[in-house]
Amino acid sequence: MTWLTEEQQATWRAFLQATTLLDDHLDRQLQRDAGIPHMYYALLSTLSETPGRSMRMTELAERAKITRSRLSHAVSRLEGHGWVRREDCPTDRRGQVCVLTDAGYAELVRTAPGHVAAVRGAVFDRLTPEQTRQLGEISRVIAEGLHSSDGADVPWLR
Known part of the structure; x- marks a missing residue:
């Protein structure tokens, strides 16, 4: 086994701390503004x-x-707010479709400015334009590598 170098270990730990803190920051903001994670x-x-x-x-x-199972639980909670509904899939009787309701869209529009401000303040206001470009490039490389390892085609990464 080849261990991480000292620099790789420091980078890995900084990455984990940053992503954990960012997830927590965004969860708290959305819980406060919309009551959802x-x-x-x-x-x-x-x-x-x-x-x-x-x-x-x-x-x-x-x-x-x-x-x-986790999605079903989440959709049930969102249905309780009236923000989504489930419908039978028109092309497959066994499947279901999740539909964003007008009320759900309105809630998204209402909470988006606060969410964007939280993302901007936590990430982009702290980075130079070059760092932003590098973060995007690095993130895409990592995500594409992880997705290709499970054979998934991921068009939204492009």
């Missing part, structure tokens, strides 16, 4: 960007990188 906001955001503001549940789970 960051993952739920990401589901609403994903649905808002799809045709018909809907997506098969299995595809949404794959996109969010969560289990179907």
Whole structure:
């Protein structure tokens, strides 16, 4: 086994700390502004960007990188707010589609400015334009490598 070099270990630990703190920061902001965790906001955001503001549940789970069970729980909570609804899939009787409701879209529009401000303040206001470009490039390389290792085609990384 080849261990990490001292520089790699320091970089790895800094990366883990930064991503953990960022997740916590965004969760707290969204809990305060919308009463939902960051993952739920990401589901609403994903649905808002799809045709018909809907997506098969299995595809949404794959996109969010969560289990179907965890997605089902999240969708149940979002349904409780009236922000999404489930519908039978028109092309597959066994499947279901998650649909972003008008109320869910309105909530997304209402909370987006605070979320953008939190992301900007935590990440982009601290970086130079060159660092921002490098962060994007590095993140895409890591994500593409991880996705290609499980055989998934990931168009939203391009």
